Amino acid sequence: MKNRELADIFDKMADILEFKGENPFKISAYRKAARVLKDLTEDIEKLSQQGKLKDLPGVGSGIAKKIEEYLQTSRMSKYDEVKEEVSDELIELLRIPDLGPKTLALLHKETGIKNMAELEEALQSEQVRALPGMGAKKAENILRGIRLIKEGKGRIPLGTALPLVEEVVELMKKKGIVREIFPAGSLRRCRETIGDIDLLATGKDGTKIIEEFTHLPLVTEVLAAGKTKGSVITHGGFQVDLRVVPKVSFGAALQYFTGSKAHNIRLREIAKSRGLKINEYGVFRQEERIGGRREEEVYQILGLPWMPPELREDRGEIEAAMQASLPSLIELADIKGDMHVHSNWSDGSASLEELAEGAKRLGYQYLLITDHSAAIKIAGGLSPEELLRQIEEIRGLNQELEGITLLAGTEVDILPDGSLDYPDELLEKLDVVVAAVHSGFKQDLRTMTKRILGAIENPRVDIIAHPTGRIIGEREPYAVDLSEIFSRAAATGTALEINAYYGRLDLSDTNCREAKRRGVKLVISSDAHQLHQLHWMRLGVAVARRGWLEKGDVLNTLPLKELLNSLKG
DNA sequence: GCCGTTTTCGGCCCGACTGTTTTCAGTCG
Numbered sequence: 001m002k003n004r005e006l007a008d009i010f011d012k013m014a015d016i017l018e019f020k021g022e023n024p025f026k027i028s029a030y031r032k033a034a035r036v037l038k039d040l041t042e043d044i045e046k047l048s049q050q051g052k053l054k055d056l057p058g059v060g061s062g063i064a065k066k067i068e069e070y071l072q073t074s075r076m077s078k079y080d081e082v083k084e085e086v087s088d089e090l091i092e093l094l095r096i097p098d099l100g101p102k103t104l105a106l107l108h109k110e111t112g113i114k115n116m117a118e119l120e121e122a123l124q125s126e127q128v129r130a131l132p133g134m135g136a137k138k139a140e141n142i143l144r145g146i147r148l149i150k151e152g153k154g155r156i157p158l159g160t161a162l163p164l165v166e167e168v169v170e171l172m173k174k175k176g177i178v179r180e181i182f183p184a185g186s187l188r189r190c191r192e193t194i195g196d197i198d199l200l201a202t203g204k205d206g207t208k209i210i211e212e213f214t215h216l217p218l219v220t221e222v223l224a225a226g227k228t229k230g231s232v233i234t235h236g237g238f239q240v241d242l243r244v245v246p247k248v249s250f251g252a253a254l255q256y257f258t259g260s261k262a263h264n265i266r267l268r269e270i271a272k273s274r275g276l277k278i279n280e281y282g283v284f285r286q287e288e289r290i291g292g293r294r295e296e297e298v299y300q301i302l303g304l305p306w307m308p309p310e311l312r313e314d315r316g317e318i319e320a321a322m323q324a325s326l327p328s329l330i331e332l333a334d335i336k337g338d339m340h341v342h343s344n345w346s347d348g349s350a351s352l353e354e355l356a357e358g359a360k361r362l363g364y365q366y367l368l369i370t371d372h373s374a375a376i377k378i379a380g381g382l383s384p385e386e387l388l389r390q391i392e393e394i395r396g397l398n399q400e401l402e403g404i405t406l407l408a409g410t411e412v413d414i415l416p417d418g419s420l421d422y423p424d425e426l427l428e429k430l431d432v433v434v435a436a437v438h439s440g441f442k443q444d445l446r447t448m449t450k451r452i453l454g455a456i457e458n459p460r461v462d463i464i465a466h467p468t469g470r471i472i473g474e475r476e477p478y479a480v481d482l483s484e485i486f487s488r489a490a491a492t493g494t495a496l497e498i499n500a501y502y503g504r505l506d507l508s509d510t511n512c513r514e515a516k517r518r519g520v521k522l523v524i525s526s527d528a529h530q531l532h533q534l535h536w537m538r539l540g541v542a543v544a545r546r547g548w549l550e551k552g553d554v555l556n557t558l559p560l561k562e563l564l565n566s567l568k569g
Numbered sequence: 570g571c572c573g574t575t576t577t578c579g580g581c582c583c584g585a586c587t588g589t590t591t592t593c594a595g596t597c598g
Binding site: 023026027028029030032057059060063097098099100101102132133134135137138141375377378379380381437439440441442492503 | 598
């Protein structure tokens with residue numbers, strides 16, 4: 001499928017034309033085509049053969065021609081032409097928050113900067129202050145953006161790493177030469193971002209296993225290939241390591257490579273105090289191996305129960321294990337419905353019917369439809385009239401649907417003054433009200449906190465979505481006094497969301513653990529904008545597990561009736 | 570570059586916020 005390649009080219013074209021100050025509508029036409037191609041499930045080549053390219057929304061004669069040219073010749077002359085005088089490095093700088101095409105073009109023209117290092121240097125010089133529209137604050141903001149990008153670099157979002165690893169595991173299993181193969185490391189612990197991707201396997205022929213591994217189709221570069229360890233770079237530039245370990249050590253190795261480092265140090269200390277030794281090869285008394293085939297043994301020998309990897313951060317799990325008070329963590333199968341989903345009434349791509357069917361396939365009992373409110377025009381926010389129509393449509397659909405109930409809701413904007421974007425009379429007609437901040441991220445701590453408390457104190461608001469607004473590696477949480485949010489949320493019975501979108505995961509693991517401690521009820525929601533994104537729920541559950549949450553802490557583990565009784569509104 | 574019951578030209582979602590200005594440009598969603 002060339003869908004993705006074409007989408008990337010159109011996105012890149014849009015970037016370049018933006019930098020060049022081209023017609024903004026032409027630019028958004030390219031962006032739209034790119035998005036449509038990314039979402040497209042059919043093969044673009046097939047559509048092209050059938051002469052159906054122009055049936056796609058956002059694809060007219062110009063873009064259809066370019067697609068055909070690329071499919072036939074693997075080139076796109078227009079793309080080759082526009083990228084002539086700009087380097088990839090320069091265009092990449094547009095990913096820096098607070099640095100847009102206009103400012104980049106200005107800086108490039110006036111100071112000659114061509115890459116991030118030169119940009120950073122220029123921003124620290126007096127010279128840029130003299131440029132029109134540039135001041136100290138602006139330079140400072142861009143420099144902060146650069147720092148954010150640099151910090152995020154090298155770490156892969158969990159939501160990107162998981163599918164990649166699952167693909168590798170599937171491919172290796174199909175080869176029939178590995179006995180066991182499991183991910184380890186921070187991925188197994190479900191950290192929100194992953195450094196290296198580590199896999200462990202057992203099998204007869206280590207050399208053969210590594211050879212098959214380094215020749216997988218998604219491998220672009222082989223860094224190392226021996227008889228116990230292979231290391232490759234995959235499409236997308238991710239490093240994946242595979243270690244082949246003896247069967248008798250598999251459990252110990254899995255435990256060792258899963259970490260975290262801090263957790264392992266604690267285990268080794270306990271072992272040592274009992275005259276034992278733990279390493280990646282097993283558990284030993286003197287020279288005698290007394291365990292290590294299975295991971296459970298490592299813990300058992302220390303008198304501890306096996307612990308879910310999500311807990312292994314040395315955040316109190318070892319003490320809890322000693323007191324036999326480890327939490328019984330929530331599981332994906334506990335989730336009875338999704339509480340934050342966008343349909344094609346606003347900026348989602350699936351219809352209400354498709355979403356209902358998708359939710360039903362996941363075994364859900366209910367699905368809360370939460371399209372944007374009017375203030376977010378860009379995302380097709382619903383006017384009060386449209387929302388009324390949607391409510392009616394949902395009520396009608398529920399007459400026809402079997403085995404799933406659609407709930408009428410909204411993701412209503414919390415406006416900068418703390419008021420909501422819909423009147424109370426309208427909110428009262430909904431089954432569930434989700435409220436969220438989407439603008440004015442730079443308000444100071446007191447203003448922002450008061451703003452969100454405004455929504456929490458509103459008796460009609462059931463849930464606050466993505467409470468801190470952070471985007472991993474891109475945007476810091478806004479300044480908000482979470483402690484105060486937690487106490488008022490607990491006092492009013494307002495639930496807080498764990499947003500499962502891989503770039504948000506908001507509340508974070510530690511925040512939701514604290515929320516639980518403070519008596520706040522939580523919900524886990526996918527924030528899906530496309531049908532397949534309903535699967536993101538698993539990432540939210542992973543965060544909840546890292547936050548020590550149990551089934552009883554999460555409202556959407558309840559059957560429909562109890563859920564509605566437990567929500568504030 | 571797309572689109573069309575306002576249909577082959579001319580409009581295309583636009584408001585809030587920030588930082589720069591002294592009425593506005595750039596960025597974001």
